[in-house]
Amino acid sequence: MGFVQNGTEKRVKILIYGRTGWIGGLLGRLCEEKGVDFAYGTARLEDRAKLEADLAEAEPTHVLNAAGVTGRPNVDWCESHRVETIRANVVGTLTLVDVCRLRGVLVVNFATGCIFEYDESHKLGSGVGFTEDDSPNFVGSFYSKTKATVEELLRNYDNVCTLRVRMPISSDLQNPRNFITKITRYDKVVDIPNSMTVLDELLPISIEMARRNLTGVWNFTNPGVVSHNEILEMYKEYVDPAFTWKNFTLEEQATVIVAPRSNNELDASKLKAEFPELLSIKESLLRYVFQPYAKNRDSA
Ligand SMILES: NC(=O)c1ccc[n+]([C@@H]2O[C@H](COP(=O)([O-])OP(=O)(O)OC[C@H]3O[C@@H](n4cnc5c(N)ncnc54)[C@H](OP(=O)(O)O)[C@@H]3O)[C@@H](O)[C@H]2O)c1
Numbered sequence: 660m661g662f663v664q665n666g667t668e669k670r671v672k673i674l675i676y677g678r679t680g681w682i683g684g685l686l687g688r689l690c691e692e693k694g695v696d697f698a699y700g701t702a703r704l705e706d707r708a709k710l711e712a713d714l715a716e717a718e719p720t721h722v723l724n725a726a727g728v729t730g731r732p733n734v735d736w737c738e739s740h741r742v743e744t745i746r747a748n749v750v751g752t753l754t755l756v757d758v759c760r761l762r763g764v765l766v767v768n769f770a771t772g773c774i775f776e777y778d779e780s781h782k783l784g785s786g787v788g789f790t791e792d793d794s795p796n797f798v799g800s801f802y803s804k805t806k807a808t809v810e811e812l813l814r815n816y817d818n819v820c821t822l823r824v825r826m827p828i829s830s831d832l833q834n835p836r837n838f839i840t841k842i843t844r845y846d847k848v849v850d851i852p853n854s855m856t857v858l859d860e861l862l863p864i865s866i867e868m869a870r871r872n873l874t875g876v877w878n879f880t881n882p883g884v885v886s887h888n889e890i891l892e893m894y895k896e897y898v899d900p901a902f903t904w905k906n907f908t909l910e911e912q913a914t915v916i917v918a919p920r921s922n923n924e925l926d927a928s929k930l931k932a933e934f935p936e937l938l939s940i941k942e943s944l945l946r947y948v949f950q951p952y953a954k955n956r957d958s959a
Contacts, residue, residue, distance in 0.1 A: 671870060673697040674717045674764075676704065676755065677725030681836045682769055682827070682858070686723050689862055700726075704751025710758045721869040722759055725769045727752065734802040735917035741801055748805040753812060760818045767869050772823035772854060772880060773797070774807040775923040783852065788926030791823075791876040800918035814876065820868055822879035823925060826855040830948045832898065839948065842887055843894060847907040852884035854925040855940055859947040864934055873933070878925035881940035890944065897949035 673690060677683025678699040690697040698717045702709035704726055728747040730736030737744040752768065759766045774795035777783045789796075795807035813819045826838040834840055838855060842848045856879055865879070888906070895902045913919065931937050938946060 670720060671696065672717065672719045673721050673723055673866075673869065674700050674713065674719035675723045675725065676700045676702075677727070677769075680725055681834065682824075682862070683723075683725035685829070685858060685862055686725055686866070689866060693863075693866065695866060703747075704755050705746050707754050707758060710755055714758065714762055714764065719764055722755065722764055722766045723769070723865065723869065724752065724755055724766055727769070728802075730802060733916075734800055734920075737800065737802040737805070738917050744801060744805055748802075749809055752809050756813060756816050756819055760816055763818070765818050765820065765869065765872060765874065767820045767822065767865055768813065769865075770810055770821045770823055771803070771806045772825035772878060772923065772925050773800075773921040774803050774810065774823075775925070776921050777923055781924065783922070783924075786924070788854065788878070788924040790926045791878060791929055797921040797923070799921070802918070803921060810876065817874060820874050821876045822865060822868075823877065824856045824861075825880050825923075825925065826853055827858050828855055828944065828948060829858045830951055832948075832952065839890060839894060842891065843902065843904075847905045847911070848887045848891070849909055849912050850886050850888045850906050851909075851922045852886045852889075852924065853922055854878070854880040854884055854927070856880050857938075857940070857943040857947050860938060860943050864930075864937070867934075871933075877930055878927050879930065880925050880927050881938060881943045882927040882931055883939040883941065884924050885940045885944065889941070893944060893949050897953045 673695055675683055675686050675697055687697065687699060700713045702713050728737065728744050756766050774797050775789045776797040778796055781787050781789055798804040798807050810821055813821055828838045831837060832840055861879060891904050
């Protein structure tokens, strides 16, 4: 599929890493729907020779990297699998970006915003979010530590667009990776406002960011914050009126997880300036998740 840049048609060919993953799978389906020329990469990220072969074969203009270790059933896995986590998230990501730079290929990297936590200058409820210029202040989990390290190193590469994803949400309420699904299945949940990413709205934007050849760091969340309880109230209103839940404190949560989790607000104004139509997190939840769910159910 061509796109117009400086008045001339330019070829776009996307190579996606993370075929078997949640975000990588969604990206492939989106490219199909939009008629974007794409292929999946087959290399492990740390395999430089195989990456070079992938790039030579596909000749992409852009790589979307949604490959990385997130841990199963959750990021606590990374605490006890440190070398495997480094291999994919540090060695692998850096190798991919380095190989792409040598070939003049732009990498849109699905990174994480879970490298910040509320602090004195960014207090919970203050509305002051971390910006793209802020350096990570949360390395409480090994997963976050690898991601924070790589984000800082990647700032030196001019062929990278770093997308700080947070607590991703999709309209697929059966998907166990979906933040909504996760919190509806927990025995108890904390209740803390956070920045979050509605994938149905933001993944198409990531493809557009590639087409616009955007680089640098981007807070890749909907503007504003939403708390666990606010989401569960929407769930109760739109999905299951009989739904109930129990809250617990951060101290109580710490007894059932291994590594601490990050809670923060990211300042999404840079993304909003580039995409003025971007909805606030609560609007996006209604527009892309809860209202379509209710509409589909009522028309079934
Ligand atoms: N889901 C979240 O909560 C969340 C939040 C913020 C950011 N992110 C980031 O977004 C990215 C995608 O997340 P996701 O939820 O889609 O993850 P996912 O479902 O766990 O998928 C990860 C993908 O990465 C691949 N992979 C892992 N190690 C690899 C390696 N060394 N070389 C090549 N491929 C490798 C996996 O392939 P195999 O199955 O073959 O190993 C899989 O396709 C990750 O970098 C993650 O850190 C996710």
